[in-house]
Amino acid sequence: MKSYKAGYEYLLAYKITVPIYDYTVKFVDKYISKFSRTCDQMVQAARSGMQNISEGYKQEGLKGYIKLSGVARGSLEELLKDYVAYARQHKIEIWEKEEAKGKIREIGVIWEIIRKNPTLSDSPNFPSLPDSPDLAVNLLITLIHQANYLIDKLISSLKEKHMREGGLTEELYKKRVEYRKNQLGFTFIELMVVTTITGILIVAMIAFFDPIKQIQKSQDGKRISELNTLQKVLEDFYNDKNRFPLPSNICFDSPSAPRTDLYGKTACSCHICGNSSTSPSFSPYLPSLPCDPQSTQKEYLYDYDCSTASPGWYRIYTKLSLENNPVIIQAGCGGGCGPPIPDFPYNYAVYSNAQPETILCSDYVRLWQKDGFGNCNICKSPSGGNVCDYNNNLYYQSGCTQKCSP
16 A cells, blocks of 8 residues: 655655765764764754754745745754864865765765655665765765755745745635635625725734834844854864964954953953954854844954963853843843943853853842832842742842842
């Protein structure tokens, strides 16, 4: 009996992700310590690159399909960086595309299986992962590049289809109009009612979704993602050079004068933005350094150990637009963070070997917190004890105007 196959299983963009996932599971089992976070991250990224294409295909609207295909693309890009980092750390040469095709027999065999079969069987007979790490790494890097190219083409075609035909909302509206025409037809009054209701719904949707807030949310997501990526690549930099970057390695401007921070460390700071004409290259760790989405109004601050020519710690700060984001408290920046002058101006940070500078709630014997109605109430005092909820904002002044960090 022939089994049913879903539509996405006919896509080249999906079929090529299957061997990528299978090979990645075998690669990490063979070459990556099972106690390393990288092991789980690589397997999850490979699985996400495969599963999100199938999940996207099942979405009712094109918008969801495009979004999840983009997630798959991003996951494979993250996986690609892990393989490139492995090659760099183990002195493995990364071959050009044509050279890889000539040296790695498995690439041709894989594509022969994919092209000959409209859909893959539940146990496709792909060749084994090469025993040589040089071959294995270059095989996976080549396959990921091919998958990214195909997913880019898939996303492009979906966007064109969305522009021509519209999404789920437009499709339902068309069906409703067609139904009404087939039943009784529209009178002038009915058309006026539909137009009025549509206008009200549009206004309500704008008010509900708050486009400015959505833009800020998107910008904050980019900031958090880029700082987390920087934290990861700076660890690679440290592993290679036994120090963190100097300003000349990562900043587009000159460092500040040395200062003594709140913990007694000698600190200097400068700014990161790869779009600046004076920004240095950070290859091979990143193709280009990230830049705050609101540059030049805001810039990422690189705060580092300047007591030595080989920095042993760093902090990278940014200012999120939405101050109710829970990651602010998780980062230790609930009361603002960064250099105390001017007044702890940032609210999110990544760091290594040095906590963010901030106003600590533990320095105060009295603390206040807002209740569900916005009223400011004392939650810590010598006589009343401590009943503060440290997962929410805390204040060290009775008017609940000055925050501190738990």
